[in-house]
Amino acid sequence: MSIDLRPAAANPRIGAYFGIFTSAFAALAVLMLILEQLGDAGRQPLVLMLAGPIAVYLAIGLSSIATDPAGYFAAGRAMPSVSNGLAAAMAVFGGTGFVAVTGAFYFLGFDALAYPLGICTGLLVSSVMIMPYVRKDGSYTLAGYLSRRFESRALRSMTGAALTVPALLLLVAELKIGSVVASRFLEVSELTAMAVLGLVVCLCAALGGLRGVVWTGTAQGIVALIGLLVPVTALAVILTNLPLPQLTYGTLADDVLRLEAGGGLVARAVPSVQIVQPGTEPEVLVKPFMQAFGATGRLGFLALMFTIALGVASMPALATRAGTCRSVFEVRRSMGWTIAIACLLALTMPAIGMFVRFEVLSSLAGRSGVDPPAWASTLARLGLAGYDAASSQLTAMGMAVARDAVPFLVSLGGGFPETLVGLTLAAVVSAALAGATAQAVALSGILAEDVVFAWTETGDSGEARVATARILLGVVVLLAGWLALSVAADPLTLFVWALALAASSAFPLLIMSVWWKRINQWGAIAGLATGYGIALVMLLAGLAGALPSSFSTIGAYVAPIAVPIGALTAAVVSLMTPNPEKRLLELVRDIRVPGGEAVYDREVRLASIGKKR
Amino acid sequence: MIEKKRRKPYWRETKQLMAGTLLLPFVLLLALPFWGDDLDQIRLFGFPLGYAIVAHGAVILVLLASGQFITRQDDIDHWHGAHDEL
Numbered sequence: 001m002s003i004d005l006r007p008a009a010a011n012p013r014i015g016a017y018f019g020i021f022t023s024a025f026a027a028l029a030v031l032m033l034i035l036e037q038l039g040d041a042g043r044q045p046l047v048l049m050l051a052g053p054i055a056v057y058l059a060i061g062l063s064s065i066a067t068d069p070a071g072y073f074a075a076g077r078a079m080p081s082v083s084n085g086l087a088a089a090m091a092v093f094g095g096t097g098f099v100a101v102t103g104a105f106y107f108l109g110f111d112a113l114a115y116p117l118g119i120c121t122g123l124l125v126s127s128v129m130i131m132p133y134v135r136k137d138g139s140y141t142l143a144g145y146l147s148r149r150f151e152s153r154a155l156r157s158m159t160g161a162a163l164t165v166p167a168l169l170l171l172v173a174e175l176k177i178g179s180v181v182a183s184r185f186l187e188v189s190e191l192t193a194m195a196v197l198g199l200v201v202c203l204c205a206a207l208g209g210l211r212g213v214v215w216t217g218t219a220q221g222i223v224a225l226i227g228l229l230v231p232v233t234a235l236a237v238i239l240t241n242l243p244l245p246q247l248t249y250g251t252l253a254d255d256v257l258r259l260e261a262g263g264g265l266v267a268r269a270v271p272s273v274q275i276v277q278p279g280t281e282p283e284v285l286v287k288p289f290m291q292a293f294g295a296t297g298r299l300g301f302l303a304l305m306f307t308i309a310l311g312v313a314s315m316p317a318l319a320t321r322a323g324t325c326r327s328v329f330e331v332r333r334s335m336g337w338t339i340a341i342a343c344l345l346a347l348t349m350p351a352i353g354m355f356v357r358f359e360v361l362s363s364l365a366g367r368s369g370v371d372p373p374a375w376a377s378t379l380a381r382l383g384l385a386g387y388d389a390a391s392s393q394l395t396a397m398g399m400a401v402a403r404d405a406v407p408f409l410v411s412l413g414g415g416f417p418e419t420l421v422g423l424t425l426a427a428v429v430s431a432a433l434a435g436a437t438a439q440a441v442a443l444s445g446i447l448a449e450d451v452v453f454a455w456t457e458t459g460d461s462g463e464a465r466v467a468t469a470r471i472l473l474g475v476v477v478l479l480a481g482w483l484a485l486s487v488a489a490d491p492l493t494l495f496v497w498a499l500a501l502a503a504s505s506a507f508p509l510l511i512m513s514v515w516w517k518r519i520n521q522w523g524a525i526a527g528l529a530t531g532y533g534i535a536l537v538m539l540l541a542g543l544a545g546a547l548p549s550s551f552s553t554i555g556a557y558v559a560p561i562a563v564p565i566g567a568l569t570a571a572v573v574s575l576m577t578p579n580p581e582k583r584l585l586e587l588v589r590d591i592r593v594p595g596g597e598a599v600y601d602r603e604v605r606l607a608s609i610g611k612k613r
Numbered sequence: 614m615i616e617k618k619r620r621k622p623y624w625r626e627t628k629q630l631m632a633g634t635l636l637l638p639f640v641l642l643l644a645l646p647f648w649g650d651d652l653d654q655i656r657l658f659g660f661p662l663g664y665a666i667v668a669h670g671a672v673i674l675v676l677l678a679s680g681q682f683i684t685r686q687d688d689i690d691h692w693h694g695a696h697d698e699l
Contacts, residue, residue, distance in 0.1 A: 110664055110667070110668070113667055113668055116672070117642060117667070117671055117672070120671075120672060120675045121638060121639075121642060121675060123679075124634070124635070124638060124675050124678060124679055125635065127679060127682070128631050128634050128635060128682055129631060129635075246669075247658065247669075248658070250657070250658045250659030250660035250665070251658065251659040252659070253659045253660065253661070254659070290660075290661055290664050292663065292664065292667075298647060302643070305642065327697040328697055329687055329690070329696065329697060332682070332683045332686060332687075333683060335679070336679050336680065336683045339675065339676060339679040340676060340679075343672045343673070343675060343676045346672045347668075347669065347672055350668050515628075589620060592620075592624055592627070593615050593620065593623070593695045594690055594695055594696060594697050595615060595690070595694070595695050595696050595697045595698070596697070
């Protein structure tokens with residue numbers, strides 16, 4: 001008798017559903033535009049553009065229900081690759097990637113390319129070297145994969161504990177950026193915004209787990225992409241006559257250079273190790289847009305790119321996505337979609353930075369502090385811009401803009417209708433929600449699977465594991481929300497720290513566990529402990545001010561030091577200790593071949609057969 | 614299901630594809646930041662060439678590398694019978 005072990009295909013009509021959602025969102029935007037043209041609509045466009053999509057996210061989240069661990073932790077292994085890829089891209093970028101990185105382009109120009117290039121490279125490395133093999137193993141978490149691969153429960157607890165910190169940092173960053181931006185533009189308190197965000201995150205993910213993450217993440221990704229691309233495309237038509245901002249912003253290069261020179265911005269050389277990252281407070285420009293390495297030095301650029309690439313490749317929220325696909329081939333396709341979306345964002349973000357810089361600089365000519373451009377007074381009222389109200393002539397060096405206001409400046413600076421500002425607000429909050437939901441589910445999954453139930457036999461106590469994960473989801477969102485409100489940390493800094501920690505602990509093991517058969521559990525434990533230890537010591541020393549300032553500011557130098565040392569330790573200790581056992585070598589050979597049942601699923605099935613006898 | 618004796622050639626080709634996919638993006642990303650700004654005298658659609666190679670070229674290279682990896686790895690899987698029958 002043959003039993004069909006293949007997961008059921010996902011809803012074949014899902015493409016049509018999301019098509020309807022996209023049309024409904026577009027219709028809402030058009031309706032708001034019409035209402036706004038009819039008369040003074042006040043704040044309604046802003047509020048409704050945000051409330052409409054969020055109501056849909058809640059409906060999607062509450063209707064995707066998982067009952068068993070495979071449904072909760074792996075979305076039933078039935079997600080289509082496009083949805084999964086879009087949701088994974090949203091999890092990786094999140095609100096931080098959307099707002100803070102776009103903002104960094106306005107300030108740093110060329111030097112900010114380290115962020116999106118790092119993300120794209122990290123995704124490529126992950127899709128080629130890690131994700132297909134994690135899927136074939138079939139574990140629900142990274143630590144679960146490593147413990148199965150090395151047959152070591154101790155390694156599972158250690159990896160789980162180590163990855164808790166980066167996952168929590170990322171969750172705090174996402175909640176923080178979402179609540180700060182929403183509270184500023186809607187003029188509500190940060191606590192209110194945080195409470196709403198936290199509640200939406202919990203409701204979207206508590207019932208369905210990863211299923212909820214993927215389906216809501218798809219809807220959030222659609223809104224986020226529309227909200228980022230539509231205003232800048234409209235602006236590109238106005239400024240460059242072509243609706244392709246990604247390719248046409250170069251035509252403004254000479255104009256921007258002239259405006260920069262007029263404003264006193266000149267190219268200067270900086271130390272090679274320096275890394276400059278705009279903070280959350282309004283700041284003035286530091287360098288010409290096109291100049292390479294005018295703020296972040298060459299070495300700093302490489303270190304930052306390296307940290308982000310390796311961190312993204314070992315991000316827990318990304319690795320859990322491997323399990324949601326139907327097969328290894330689907331994982332590769334899904335990662336292909338993720339990379340495609342990441343590349344689209346990487347091409348669009350510099351265009352936004354350039355256009356906003358052009359708008360800001362060209363609008364200052366002939367304006368005084370008493371009579372500033374409209375966008376400047378709007379942003380200053382929200383606390384997102386600063387200038388000397390007494391000056392008789394506003395200059396580039398006298399106009400401070402907050403990093404997180406830059407995506408909104410596309411519409412505000414262009415004098416676009418309020419609805420387009422609302423579109424960007426919806427995009428930013430959606431991206432933050434998608435990121436926060438993904439990180440919260442990954443974090444609660446780590447805590448439930450690798451800390452609380454680390455020593456349970458495979459396949460046992462399924463309902464208890466799901467229930468624990470749901471309770472922990474609420475706990476971690478509460479904790480992260482409280483941390484985000486009480487700690488004054490920059491989300492972009494937290495993002496880099498988290499990626500540095502994730503890379504230092506997990507990256508060497510993830511690569512070596514697939515590509516080097518000789519590594520054994522002693523090497524893995526030693527490599528993990530060394531890499532994580534170095535990273536933690538460096539970050540804490542940086543916080544305490546013991547390292548030179550360029551090293552301590554954002555911790556981008558942690559991974560380039562900790563990852564090679566961790567990998568070397570793992571290799572040396574493995575070679576000094578006995579060969580791995582024969583059945584582990586057989587397991588590696590199994591993981592390397594895409595065909596056949598996932599290792600974890602097979603173990604669960606065999607365990608359940610054993611129990612019935 | 615893959616035959617036992619096909620495993621070795623399958624893994625060799627997979628390794629070659631992995632190296633081939635990652636090599637070019639890595640070399641570009643490591644090298645270009647260091648001499649990319651020497652090319653800035655040349656302009657391409659208004660962009661300084663060095664900037665365009667990093668901001669557009671590298672991104673598009675990653676995209677192409679990913680696309681060719683997916684199709685070629687699937688070909689390798691099918692050739693050796695290592696694919697998943699879904």
